[in-house]
Amino acid sequence: MTTATVEAGAAGHGAEPRGKRTEDGQATYLVAIAEALWEEMERDDRVYLLGEDIGVYGGAFKVTEGFLDRFGPDRVIDTPIAEETIVGMAVGSAMEGFRPVAEFQYADFMSSGFDEITTVLARYHYRSGVPLPVVLRGPSGGGVRASSFHSINPEPWFAHAGGIKVICPAFPADAKGLLKSAIRDDNPVMFLEHKWIYRRIKEPVPDDPDALEPISVARVRREGRDVSVITYGAMVHKALEAAEELERAGISAEVVDLRTVYPLDEETVLRSIEKTSRALVVSESYRFVGIGAEVAATIAEKAFEHLDAPVARLSPPNLPVPFSPTLEDAFLPQVADIRTAIERLSAW
């Protein structure tokens, strides 16, 4: 249960993910996630990993590369293709005191474990008092031309289930700090990584193995006066880009990164609306009964007196994420769409 000494140089088998940082010490989102897993496994030997192809292969996205050599097959478990039982295994071992972190090869395949997730994992503690410190993680999201079965944003389904905290980080440092918090949390947590961000975004991340980010705390990523853009995940990056562009045009947009979608940090959201009086909610999850709907409804109910314009929503339609670039681009909210929506709101 001690923290491993940092090994310099490129990470290989059994070497720390920190070795995969850039030369100036920055970590991609993917490496930050690997660091969080590694450090928590060093810290607490109740933590173990399970999932398809995470051991010998190091995971479809190589998040757990090198883990098998360092932690051995008792703590890095390659499983059969049986998602219901991946979840059941996590639950049963958590009941016996372990702290499992299960990887879904893609978040899309969480639907294959849906019953154990929503019927057992989400409801067991309320009915029995037995804590289930289980983390389910996996790559979600689109924008990488991976079509319907490798692009889903399942957060609305699981945020609705109740009893599972749902985290969707947008930045490496958040991903690291939030995943560590998730693993230390005594409740079930779903940790949805975004595959479009994995290798695209990098930044410095904390070295202190006890540096945590709090769950259910949103963060204002960019201060602004005219319009609040409430969003999370990959859309944070699109929103920031749109806000930059609009700054030059004299429109000041605030960008709030929810980070955790359930339970929601209503306070930070509402405080932003109090300031700007205008809200644009952007989500990559489908529009109808999506996270955006919840955020918009919350603002409409609780910040009504502050609103100078309708609460606008920007989300994809509820249909399978299409493959063709022309279709996927039309499907996902783009920087230009966000810009237009902000302009429209600020002109209200």
Place this chain on the structure above:
Amino acid sequence: MTTATVEAGAAGHGAEPRGKRTEDGQATYLVAIAEALWEEMERDDRVYLLGEDIGVYGGAFKVTEGFLDRFGPDRVIDTPIAEETIVGMAVGSAMEGFRPVAEFQYADFMSSGFDEITTVLARYHYRSGVPLPVVLRGPSGGGVRASSFHSINPEPWFAHAGGIKVICPAFPADAKGLLKSAIRDDNPVMFLEHKWIYRRIKEPVPDDPDALEPISVARVRREGRDVSVITYGAMVHKALEAAEELERAGISAEVVDLRTVYPLDEETVLRSIEKTSRALVVSESYRFVGIGAEVAATIAEKAFEHLDAPVARLSPPNLPVPFSPTLEDAFLPQVADIRTAIERLSAW
């Protein structure tokens, strides 16, 4: 493909559900549903039923009592306890031209068929152009002291999936007309019956086997001037009761029964808000990312200029439906809660 002659008297094996109407010809919600199934099976021999214990036993709630004798085991199929395959069987046979109606013993067990529902049924037509005229039906909802696993309102999960129409009728005539429309629809339809309503509510229902109710059309159940209550399912009855009580107190509440929750009839909802300028959204599905969130967000975005008060929401918290009467009553929105919320809105 002819309509059967109505047999008078009590329904028994092989006898029409119409025989179960009351002496003055009214039908309970349950009987209305049975009539719809029966008439559509008489009309179109591509229609068949499958589900657990629906044949010999007539279904857990006896909706299909007598069907096996009339239509035979080729069209009333008792299945193994394998929900994924119940859905798969429906899909495969629909691809071959059948029009399956699958019963889930409780809507709770739709989560056990979740993957085939949301991955195959919801997405297949968009990707392939092959229509899937499949109806999935089952008893949903609480208020009957049946606790967590026999009380769920799964409509938000499936309305979010895209590609499946989701119907939640509140009255016998609607149930009959909408189920018939669902069976004739070329798209997948989820038809969520409410078990609290099954034997509680009765009314005259049409005899004409071609009397249909349109999908995606809401209905103003009660005209009012001061506040619009937008709701569906069992909550319609609670809302009507609250509205009656408030009438005496001089507050005029309009009650809009959505009937179909996806795709939503936004027009009827918005028209009502234009009239009353105040909206209370009541749902029995959980609050967070529930149907209520979507309706509230839609109103907030599209009727902003008409609103004189915040869009209020009343829904249960996202947690397992509890068994104890004290807990279940605290969990579900009650008539008194609706009354209070309307009063608060009308005083805004």
Place this chain on the structure above:
Amino acid sequence: MATKVHRAAKADARPLPDERLKEILYFLKLARYFDERMEALYRQGRLPGAIYSGRGQEGTHVGVAYALEPGDSLFPTHRDLTAQLTKGLDLKRVMAQFWGRIDGYTRGRDGNSHIGDWYGAKTFTVMSHLPIAYPVAVGAAWAYKRRGEPHVAMAICGDGATSNGRWHEALNWSAVFQLPVVWVVNNNQYAYSTPNEREFPVPTIAERAAAYGMPGVRVDGTYVLEVYEAAKEAVERARQGGGPSLIESVSLRWRGHAGHDPATYVPKDLLERYMAERDPVRTYEEQLLAWGVVTKEDVAELQARIEREFEEGHEFALASPFPEPGDVTKGLWVEDGYWRSEPGRGGGTEAG
């Protein structure tokens, strides 16, 4: 039905000391009495919620659960309350659960046999979805193996539940990882109204063990000692590192699926034959009498004790308050402390 002849009966061997044989009789008779009385209360409208009778299957339930040690865990279904009682549930709290009271194991959050006691009797709080606890048992068994602890997980489900995909996943996984788990199928010949031949296409479930490379055995669930011996063997094999096993225990569901179901789909003569010839409680009682393990007086005493315990439980349940309505959202998150604190006892009335 081709179950084997009672092994124990044939041999006239007593696999356990007399005191333990007597304890088994206690559980069998308790189960039967509880089941009958609760049904009566249900019919009188004095018991809320649902009941899932285990009558006729007491041999299966007591037999498998009695083979477990306190450190072993049990993952049952709605039908298996008798197994949970055998594993150590407190009748008082069980009854408080049925009446939705705060002293029930779920503090009123769930009802009837959707019960469990992880920190005491080490049983999983039952969920309806079939057989949803099978994959969970995999995780508990894995934990024992990983830690080198001499514990075993046992999961029970019905004949119908074997048609479900989870059943296959759990058996397969447990065999790939050679986990200490015993898979029990309570074959009571019906899944609600659905008979065996509409659920699976082979004569027995036990033979399916071969598909998972594990031992499988079919036993007569109406003879508790045969069940016990098979379970014991499987449990000890698992405990010694011998991996998973499958036990199919065959009896007949005497009552309907739940309290409302008259079960007219069960052939009358089949039911009568079972009730007359294969009553797991009566035949075992007769056996113990024949063996001289108990006297008629002992049996009468046992029965009196059981009736007393039932009355005490009933009184306890009715005296226990309903949960406080204001607590409805508590206990969802660990950090709210609800499950670590004494429950609020202000209560409320059913009328609300």
Place this chain on the structure above:
Amino acid sequence: MATKVHRAAKADARPLPDERLKEILYFLKLARYFDERMEALYRQGRLPGAIYSGRGQEGTHVGVAYALEPGDSLFPTHRDLTAQLTKGLDLKRVMAQFWGRIDGYTRGRDGNSHIGDWYGAKTFTVMSHLPIAYPVAVGAAWAYKRRGEPHVAMAICGDGATSNGRWHEALNWSAVFQLPVVWVVNNNQYAYSTPNEREFPVPTIAERAAAYGMPGVRVDGTYVLEVYEAAKEAVERARQGGGPSLIESVSLRWRGHAGHDPATYVPKDLLERYMAERDPVRTYEEQLLAWGVVTKEDVAELQARIEREFEEGHEFALASPFPEPGDVTKGLWVEDGYWRSEPGRGGGTEAG
């Protein structure tokens, strides 16, 4: 690996007329060439999306699909494009699909082998979730039986997919209802990086057929005629009302799970042995040459035809427009008429 000796080879029997034997060679060689060329384009960054190579498994794919009649339906996975081509997919439209164009079978809505052609070749449009088409095949097979039509459904999945609950549900159900369906497992010895012994605890998948009371056979997937004969037997049995069968066809996945995977977890000597001794395309070609069914010239001609078809397909794909962005929501509901109308061909560019 204990597959049997080639039955057909042993007997030197030709189970089909020469023209059909030659057609099989065409499909084998087409599959191989397509696979190699597409991989090259992928590596050059000239092919978008993913590729799932079927190389080394052509004997399985061609063998099972060739046993089907046009009215039979096929429910494949991501790995089984060769089987779909054999069942009749148009190479041009397949390639348009890979490039996301409007002329792909999914009109750009899905990519690569997530393809199907229900109204033409009668194949199910592939979905990723494993093995999600198995339960759907049940429904199609039921439809044939119900209508008394002489059709058969065939579903394919991988060795790893057999660990999933759906696999069990579908086999079980098909046997309870005695449906005309053939369950094929393409055992290419790996599920992504996971070898057979981590997916199932028995030596073969074929032996699991016993758990469903259906015939099960394990064949050498590197010898197309052995596969074909076994598939033909199962298909005809199903067609005659003999119910479902299970076929395990064993070969080796020569390439990585997908284009990005170097598959270093596959033992080098295993791979080399398969490539050297058990190349399903080369060995079959040699056999036909030995039998005198084809000459070297015929083979060269065949190869030239395939290369020409590939080029034509490639050109066709690149010339096909992208779907119109404005059509993105169309085709969800039947009533919008999208799938009954000609697709809009205004297109758009990748840059959007």
